[in-house]
Amino acid sequence: NAGVTQTPKFRVLKTGQSMTLLCAQDMNHEYMYWYRQDPGMGLRLIHYSVGEGTTAKGEVPDGYNVSRLKKQNFLLGLESAAPSQTSVYFCASRGLGTIDNGEQFFGPGTRLTVL
Amino acid sequence: GQNIDQPTEMTATEGAIVQINCTYQTSGFNGLFWYQQHAGEAPTFLSYNVLDGLEEKGRFSSFLSRSKGYSYLLLKELQMKDSASYLCAVPMDSNYQLIWGAGTKLIIKP
Numbered sequence: 001n002a003g004v005t006q007t008p009k010f011r012v013l014k015t016g017q018s019m020t021l022l023c024a025q026d027m028n029h030e031y032m033y034w035y036r037q038d039p040g041m042g043l044r045l046i047h048y049s050v051g052e053g054t055t056a057k058g059e060v061p062d063g064y065n066v067s068r069l070k071k072q073n074f075l076l077g078l079e080s081a082a083p084s085q086t087s088v089y090f091c092a093s094r095g096l097g098t099i100d101n102g103e104q105f106f107g108p109g110t111r112l113t114v115l
Numbered sequence: 116g117q118n119i120d121q122p123t124e125m126t127a128t129e130g131a132i133v134q135i136n137c138t139y140q141t142s143g144f145n146g147l148f149w150y151q152q153h154a155g156e157a158p159t160f161l162s163y164n165v166l167d168g169l170e171e172k173g174r175f176s177s178f179l180s181r182s183k184g185y186s187y188l189l190l191k192e193l194q195m196k197d198s199a200s201y202l203c204a205v206p207m208d209s210n211y212q213l214i215w216g217a218g219t220k221l222i223i224k225p
Binding site for chain 1: 119123146148156157158159160163202204206211212213215216217218
């Protein structure tokens with residue numbers, strides 16, 4: 001099992017460009033999450049999904065959109081990138097069940113720089 | 116509101132013991148997670164506590180006091196590979212989401 005994978009691993013964009021980050025998991029998990037991590041700050045939730053075809057806003061959703069057309073994939077889109085979106089983006093997934101099985105499994109991250 | 120506090124950075128010596136504290140304020144309580152994150156890598160799960168007391172896993176132990184809104188991670192026999200950030204997280208009321216502390220960067224010196 002590959003677990004959670006993310007593509008691309010690195011990307012440099014110019015202000016105003018768009019891109020899509022892809023997250024894929026092969027653990028049949030229901031819940032998927034997109035976080036951003038900035039120096040000195042904790043993980044901040046951008047958007048999440050509790051199942052195929054559903055998405056919800058997290059703490060910092062502005063400037064991002066997401067889609068969960070297939071259970072195993074969760075896409076994060078930046079329509080018009082801004083320098084403030086320079087960050088490391090992590091995808092995570094979690095299975096159903098009681099909270100003590102609520103461990104989140106993380107992908108390796110995407111390092112995005114917006115010039 | 117809901118909030119998590121952890122020290123920003125700690126330094127310890129190889130072979131020693133270190134305790135990393137986490138205090139939290141939540142409207143409900145559904146357990147507390149500790150994750151380890153090496154520089155440039157993804158967070159990985161270390162422990163989950165939902166009942167008061169100490170849980171031991173090899174060199175790592177995690178303690179919880181629900182009445183005090185307090186947890187700590189205890190690392191024994193420190194090794195250089197333990198140099199990492201340690202993140203404390205608690206589920207929000209919905210249980211779908213976690214609130215994350217900013218993390219404690221642990222520096223191990225020889």
